[in-house]
């Protein structure tokens with residue numbers, strides 16, 4: 429692939445509105461952008477989706493910066509990549525650190541697709557021209573504010589609405605939402621805030637005809653989820669618990685959930701995400717693309733992979749304007765009639781605004797590869 433160098437940038441971007449989950453409130457992203465450069469001057473981009481703190485998973489932006497600098501990029505210096513799939517093989521001996529690995533792998537995939545002059549979606553085997561879009565709504569202080577936010581999302585055309593829950597903001601709140609929106613496709617995401625002792629809460633939520641309940645129990649569990657799923661009609665969707673195609677296979681075998689959410693960062697890259705898509709497609713399991721409040725760069729990767737046939741449900745791939753006053757890419761990701769058009773240009777199919785990226789960069793380092 430003639431890679432000549434990799435640059436890692438660390439930047440801070442303010443979000444338009446704060447986003448609250450059971451593990452905290454985010455007002456900005458502190459993130460890494462990885463650039464893979466080749467000898468023809470072509471650049472591929474990847475985004476590290478870790479949070480500023482290790483609250484969603486054990487990874488955080490700082491740990492990813494260290495993992496890239498100390499362990500991941502030195503391995504790349506020893507390699508002669510022929511294809512982006514070689515990245516996951518090369519990094520396989522390094523345990524976990526999935527978001528750090530995925531940030532580099534994503535940049536290499538974008539570079540490779542640009543070298544081939546094909547869209548990333550096509551390079552991944554995507555077939556859809558448009559993808560269906562859902563929205564993830566954070567925890568609001570009052571039911572009235574939540575109901576207003578859901579109403580706005582319905583009016584904006586989102587095809588599915590996800591609502592974050594946490595102890596104290598769950599059953600009564602969701603009953604109020606359901607009364608107001610009896611026919612909408614609604615789901616909840618607990619971000620691992622509950623335990624099996626809360627089974628009664630979930631059997632009550634089971635009456636609300638939700639599309640799914642995302643990650644109700646511990647971030648590292650697939651056993652308690654199995655017991656909870658056995659008591660519910662509503663499908664459980666696993667997010668935090670699934671870090672590989674093997675995790676997905678084991679969870680499906682145990683019946684710990686009936687839906688899997690694919691996040692490229694959590695799974696360690698696009699190659700592993702493709703394996704989960706294939707597993708779900710071949711076993712008739714619904715899957716959809718999760719989100720991590722990405723800038724346009726990570727968002728473009730999500731749009732590309734969500735174009736594969738296995739992505740059977742709307743994903744958390746809301747358009748740029750939902751999160752940012754100005755995005756890092758041009759044109760920005762936009763939604764029409766609840767759908768995003770999969771771009772047809774080479775690679776990500778969106779232009780990265782390099783001067784904006786440089787202006788926002790707080791730190792950067794470059795590793796020469798030859």
Ligand SMILES: O=C(O)CCC(=O)c1ccccc1C(=O)O
Pocket residue numbers: 484563564617619667718719720721722744745746
């Ligand atoms: O719109 C998005 O990007 C999805 C937001 C979201 O739900 C989320 C955001 C940060 C961390 C975890 C999650 C999640 O899906 O659990």
Ligand SMILES: [Mg+2]
Pocket residue numbers: 617619642643667668718
């Ligand atoms: Mg989730």
